[in-house]
Amino acid sequence: MTTRGSKKIWITVGIGLLWFLALLWPLLGIHPEGLEFGRTFDVFLKVAVAAVSITLLYRLRERGALDMVESPLRRLATGAQAVVARTPKWVLYLVILAVAIIFPLVTKRYAHDIAISVLMYVCLGLGLNIVVGLAGLLDLGYIAFYGVGAYTYAILYSHFGLAFWICLPVAGVMAAIAGCIIGYPTLRMRGDYLAIVTLGFGEIVRLILNNWMELTNGPNGIISLKRPAILWPDFANGFSFETLYLKKLWMMYYLILIITILTIIAVYRLNHSRIGRAWEAIREDETAAELMGVNTFLLKLLAYASGAVFAGFAGAFFAARMKMVSPESFTFLESAMVLAMVVLGGMGSIPGVILGVVALVALPEAFRQFELYRMLVFGGVMTLMMLVRPKGLLPAKRVGKRSEEME
């Protein structure tokens, strides 16, 4: 880039920083007692230094000054990719599976906790991935199905004392039914309208959970649920089966690991089936797909329902893991989180979604001391990702250019 181009960038950064100062100062500096400048400049200086250094790095990179750092790194990455490509797939899967199985044996409780929430969000993310990534339907109320699953277990247990293992499939079915109920009137809409209507439905479900006192106990939620139990062979007096509750966290880890693996297999099979192809056709161009004889409405409903099933499973597990449910866990923000995971990782790609989940669940744990800024950074990153890499970190291979981008 020429000097003029460079000058333009610096002027833009300068104006942007001044603008930021003008927006920041009234928020921090105006008090009834008087005007204050110290705190504003404190924050402003930090942001200014960060912005200037990022711009500097960006400029240096464009001029090729960072090549000596970048090119070895890139060579390393290509080398690693080549090694991965040469190893047979099943070896890779076995290694990942082995790591996942050994994981709780070598780590502590805190790590189990994070691993469980990572796996739970993987289930949710993969379920949403069917709806958003494969069928291309933007759903902002996905967490409602998670809520339906969680409350199914909670209500069936607290009213009828049913066991977790019976409730798990029931939760899936209930979520699928909810998916059909919500999907049926909404799926004729497209794009933005669908997004806003699903958001509305998600809020309706939350409001019902919050206000139907007789069934859901309202804002207090349902407490003291039981963990799932399994029959365990006992050799103490001869041979018998004991009922063993999965009280330890690592047992719950294995349970969610199994659910996640099943989800991954199911989503993979769906993606590579006739139905998956039809979904992708709908995503790429709905009108064309319909003309080719794809029953778009039915398939969209199916995408909705099957996405909801996985959310239902994850929800039932969530209820069993927390031993309680309350409507607070099913807010719009959670929907946005799951959506962000899917989009950040790369819509339509299973490794991408897993990567997105790890990035958004595990990384904030590493920066615990900045807890307060977590959602701020999360919002910022979401916008930034759309600007620099809208396809996600690991985009799916089978993605065409969307028809609406052609305009």
Next chain:
Amino acid sequence: MEYFLQQLINGITLGGVYALIALGYTMVYGIIQLINFAHGEFFAAGGYMGVIFITWLAAQGVHPYVCMGLGLVLAMIYCALLAMAVEKLAYKPLRRASRLSVLLSALGMSIFLQNGLMLTQGVYDRPYPSELTQGGFEFGMITISYMQIVIVALTALLLVGLNLLVFRTRIGKAMRATAQDKTMSALVGINASRIISLTFAIGAGLAAAAGIMVGFYYGSVNYTMGFVPGIKAFAAAVLGGIGNITGAMIGGVIIGMVEIFAAGYLSSEYKDVFAFIILIAVLYFRPTGIMGENVDDTRV
């Protein structure tokens, strides 16, 4: 009967507030076909800026009514600046990207702004100076507070002003032209990017005014206050026919009425549900809204 009239008055007041927020949605959607999720946050920021400026001005010994007026203007300017910054950062680079990317970018901005407000202003409710707004007229069983009159009057004033701007000035003409065809309007010398920026600024200014009025009406503001009114105002915009300014006003008043009457006669816990149900029903049966014309369904 008194109860009904009282609810009617409350409904008009609330409807005016929703109409003001809905205008921002409808104008932005009309011009760049984007649901500006961050719009509810401009409303919340307006509420906060109102309380910040008004309490500061009051501490300087300014006359209370001057405080309110000046605070309103300053908050509107602040939100206009905020909206222009958000537009430049989060939407302008994505003009040619897919709809999903822009929507997610808007969602990210909404979360960012909401948490920015929380970090700078704290998580607790911020009280509005209530001594400015006490009192009202009484007609038998019905009370109309001064604040309700102020809200309705100010809403009407702003709406008339906006109508004059859009339908009587060159800028308004440029806005309408840009909304209809960006390429053609660029060819005749309209700076589309400046017009879009201006649209955001006006919409956010109106939302800020709504934020202050809600602050006075309910007595406090909170950093999460933008989300639900934002969605309801969007429902109002859709109900009126999105992109249609008159429609947004009518839609806003209808949504406000429905909410108040539903809360008064049916169930106050589920009052928020009714706005969503209207939204869904309108989109299902008449996606172009009350005032909208038929558009080809690829845009919907």
